Amino acid sequence: MTPATKMTPNPKPQRVRDPLHNLIDFDAGQFEDVIWRVIQTPPFQRLRRIKQLGFSELVYPGATHTRFAHSIGVFHTARLLMRLIERHITAGGGRYRHHQAQVALAAALVHDVGHGMFSHAFEGIGKQLKLVMAKHEHVSDVLIRRSEISDVFREMGSGFANDVAAVIKNGRPGNLYDAVVSSQFDADRLDYMQRDRLMTGLQNGGIDFAWLMANLEIARIKTGVDEEAIGDVETFVLGPKAYYAAETYVLSLFQLYPTIYFHKATRAAEKLFSVLILRIISLAREGQLSKIGLTKSHPVIRFATEPESLDNVLALDDAVFWGALPMLVDSRDEQIRDCAKRLGERCLPKCIDVRHILVAEIGLGRATSPRQRSELKNRLERSIASIETKLSNWSKAHSTGVPRILTDRAVRDPYRRFEESKGPLNQIHIRMSGNEILDVASCSPVIAAIESFELFRAYTDDEEARSVVHRVVKAQLRGN
Amino acid sequence: MSGPKRGWEKAADIVAAAGGQIVGRTKLQKIAYLLELRGLGYGFEFEYRHYGPYSEDLSDAIKVAGAFGLVNEEERRATWGGMYSIYSSGQRDRGDGQRATFAGAAVDVGAIELELAATAAYLHVVERCTDPWGETKRRKPEKATDERLRAAKEAYARLAGLPAPRPLPRI
Numbered sequence: 006m007t008p009a010t011k012m013t014p015n016p017k018p019q020r021v022r023d024p025l026h027n028l029i030d031f032d033a034g035q036f037e038d039v040i041w042r043v044i045q046t047p048p049f050q051r052l053r054r055i056k057q058l059g060f061s062e063l064v065y066p067g068a069t070h071t072r073f074a075h076s077i078g079v080f081h082t083a084r085l086l087m088r089l090i091e092r093h094i095t096a097g098g099g100r101y102r103h104h105q106a107q108v109a110l111a112a113a114l115v116h117d118v119g120h121g122m123f124s125h126a127f128e129g130i131g132k133q134l135k136l137v138m139a140k141h142e143h144v145s146d147v148l149i150r151r152s153e154i155s156d157v158f159r160e161m162g163s164g165f166a167n168d169v170a171a172v173i174k175n176g177r178p179g180n181l182y183d184a185v186v187s188s189q190f191d192a193d194r195l196d197y198m199q200r201d202r203l204m205t206g207l208q209n210g211g212i213d214f215a216w217l218m219a220n221l222e223i224a225r226i227k228t229g230v231d232e233e234a235i236g237d238v239e240t241f242v243l244g245p246k247a248y249y250a251a252e253t254y255v256l257s258l259f260q261l262y263p264t265i266y267f268h269k270a271t272r273a274a275e276k277l278f279s280v281l282i283l284r285i286i287s288l289a290r291e292g293q294l295s296k297i298g299l300t301k302s303h304p305v306i307r308f309a310t311e312p313e314s315l316d317n318v319l320a321l322d323d324a325v326f327w328g329a330l331p332m333l334v335d336s337r338d339e340q341i342r343d344c345a346k347r348l349g350e351r352c353l354p355k356c357i358d359v360r361h362i363l364v365a366e367i368g369l370g371r372a373t374s375p376r377q378r379s380e381l382k383n384r385l386e387r388s389i390a391s392i393e394t395k396l397s398n399w400s401k402a403h404s405t406g407v408p409r410i411l412t413d414r415a416v417r418d419p420y421r422r423f424e425e426s427k428g429p430l431n432q433i434h435i436r437m438s439g440n441e442i443l444d445v446a447s448c449s450p451v452i453a454a455i456e457s458f459e460l461f462r463a464y465t466d467d468e469e470a471r472s473v474v475h476r477v478v479k480a481q482l483r484g485n
Numbered sequence: 486m487s488g489p490k491r492g493w494e495k496a497a498d499i500v501a502a503a504g505g506q507i508v509g510r511t512k513l514q515k516i517a518y519l520l521e522l523r524g525l526g527y528g529f530e531f532e533y534r535h536y537g538p539y540s541e542d543l544s545d546a547i548k549v550a551g552a553f554g555l556v557n558e559e560e561r562r563a564t565w566g567g568m569y570s571i572y573s574s575g576q577r578d579r580g581d582g583q584r585a586t587f588a589g590a591a592v593d594v595g596a597i598e599l600e601l602a603a604t605a606a607y608l609h610v611v612e613r614c615t616d617p618w619g620e621t622k623r624r625k626p627e628k629a630t631d632e633r634l635r636a637a638k639e640a641y642a643r644l645a646g647l648p649a650p651r652p653l654p655r656i
Contacts (some may be wrong), residue, residue: 132530140532144546174533175624225567228627230536231596234565236629326531382579386552416545444566 013121016041018172021077025072029081036107039160040080041116041142046153052076054322059123060274061265063351065205068265072124075200083113083192085218086185101372105162105182112172112186117191119144122321125276130282130454138318145171147315177265181223181239188435191239192220198257201265210260213250220247222250224442226434241275242434242442251433252447252483259419262458267415273353273464276398276411277324281333281344285309288338298336305329343406354411354464363388363461366482388481389414389461395477400470410463410474418457420446492546495527497555499543501576509569509596510544511536515603516591517543522606524650525584533611537604577649594640597628597632601637602644609656617656630651 018037019031023134031037043049049449052073059154061068087106094101119141120128125480129137138144148154155166172183185192195214202210222244225237260296265271282305288297299306311317333345347353363385372378393412420433433445446452463474490498499517500507507513518538521524529546531538541632556595559571577585591599605621610616616637629637645653 135530227567229565229567229569230600230628231511231569232561232563232594234563235597237628248597381555383552386549390491390549390552416548 011403014094021076023074023081025078025196025203025366026081029077033185033233033275036110036161039157040111042157042356043154044077045108045112045310046157049073049076049115050149051319052118052120054324055120055122055124055436056198056323057124059271059323060278061205061268063273063274064268064270065207065265065351068201068205068477070200070204072120075363075448076114076117076197078113078196079116079192080110081183082195083110086192086195087182088224089218090181090185091222102161102182105180108168108172109182109185111158111161111169112183113168113192115149115184115333116145117141118148118154119146121318122323122326123275123278124135126278127282127321129275130286132281132398133283134312135285136312138315139314142174143395144315144318146174147424149173164341165392166438178460181325186238188240189431194258198254202257205265206356207261210257210264212254212257215256216250217243217247217442220250221245222436224434224436226442235238240434242436243445244436245438246382248435251435252449255420255433255445255455258456259455262417262419262438267458267460269356269358269462270353272413273342273356273411274348274351276413276464277344277348277353277407277454280326280342280407280411281348283343284338284340286312297341299329303332308469324340340408347407355464355471357463357471358460358477359392359463359474360385360389360459360461362478363482392477392481393461395481396474399477403470409465409467411472413460413462413464415456416459420452421453486493492542493531493549493553493555496543496546496551497553497576498527498575499588500547500550500556500572500574501510502584503592504585504589505575505577506573506594508596510564511600512592512596513547513572514535515596515599516588518603518607519591519599519644520584520588522610522651522653523647524651525587531607533607534608537600538607549564554578583647587644587649589642590647591638594644595634595636598637598640601625601633602641603631605637605656609654 016033017043018033021029023420024031031041050073053071055072056062056068057070057075058065058068077165078286088111091106121131121139121141121144124141128141130136138378149158149170149269150166158166158169172186184190192221198210198216200213220243222242222361224241224242226242228235228238285297285305286309288294289306294301294306304317304325307314308317328476330345330349333341334349336342367381367385367388369378369381369385372381394408396412400408402408421431434442435445435448436442437448465471465474498512499520502520503516505645506538507516511525511614515537517526517529517540518531521531523531529540529543531540533539547556547558551558555576557573560568561571563569593603599622603623610618614620618634622634641653641656
């Protein structure tokens, strides 16, 4: 038994000072003592070395906050939401289920414990190479069920850790308690939207957290699969006075995408990071370790050669990566050397916002009817698909070090009435003054009008590659 | 000159294989997943999400297929208040008899039953679950009523009996 897993003889209240929530208390009761001791375990402490926003600090110097701070903030927010659920249930004469509530709160705390170095950038690499240990959901599941974390959870009952893992892995849409972990108003989103804004120093993208919480209610809504109805489930809805706060909430998310999460410089750094790690893994698998510049026992090499090992993925974090850079800039491999130097010196490739160029040239903003707009959007989509293929082909044929053209394409929906992957509880429901419960997109013309946030960018460094990008774009515009 | 098919062409092919129309995103995803299991798919990667096996690449590809005019997506409001999509294609699969036979049979299965069947298969194949139907019921209690589970098992057995390069797992 590690020190963290030992039962505390005389538990005492604990507290953490948080930049977003101020004091976060942990009482001396059994459950919160267990939560406090989970925080002390090595897998959870590792989150101190994984920044919440990865490379965003290259754009926003203040954005050095970690998944550790975020996770504690999520627990705190989940506890606030759970108090709301408890009030609702007891006011209705129902029985508040402490076990289910504690499982959901514990899940809120440990939901991010499996994140790898640079989180989503690392996951993208894992997806390309089909590395299961690069998926944070999988690693979280393993850590919650079989690690120092589960050792501590066992004090809450033999099946507690598995219950926590199941909530994170599957979610149970009919279970109100789990809405604090997975819903449009889950504790994760309520924390990161505020924390990321605070730490970056962003002045737009704010939400009215206090007002949302004050007007959050619980009601039954109908659900279904495709056109088939299933029945009702209980979840969070907003009261009529939070109508505008709900609009702001969705709009804020829409603003956070371009300004923080998909900032062009952050994405450029992520691209370099991906090229670098993919190259290291490729060379390591070919047995060309001497070219890389890291010793055989370095965590990056250990992961590259044995990526299915949990220990190897846990040994990686942001600090390990930054610490490897001085060795990687001396690599005998040109691509590794280039990428490492550029990341270390923040010498990022320059962005050409191809989508912006296309939108302006195609005249999307000048469409005079919804039908014309739809046709122009289709043309835009076709153009992007074609340009992406051409640029990637050119880059492959003309690069030796860092790819001379890196493309970046992404789509995010700040709000959809229905999202197959997330289910109906991902919608925001408003109880209107007549007690009718509506999807916010049905009653707010502002939300109904929001389109997906989409980007298609090319990153280059040299004049020839830049001119190739512009030439391909022009040819595409002439051709369709 | 025709090169290897791109994602959006593959997504459009699935709609064509199902007879030219698929009602619902869930049904599209589950048909595509079961096609993969039977060796009749297009290489889309699936992971577990809210409605069972789900491919983000397929979700992206079907949107692009719309832009190329290969598939038409019409959004409608369901009686339960949510939105659902109808995908239609001017094409019907004439190239691969087994794929069309399988997709054509799967498209006739109810969306909920198809989701339950595909979920059970995924739990068996990917998560090595020894009781995939029981686990499906546990994860989806509001959907997996005894009646629906029975219908899902019957549909799965029917689909397993169709000719294909690979058998569906015995679950």
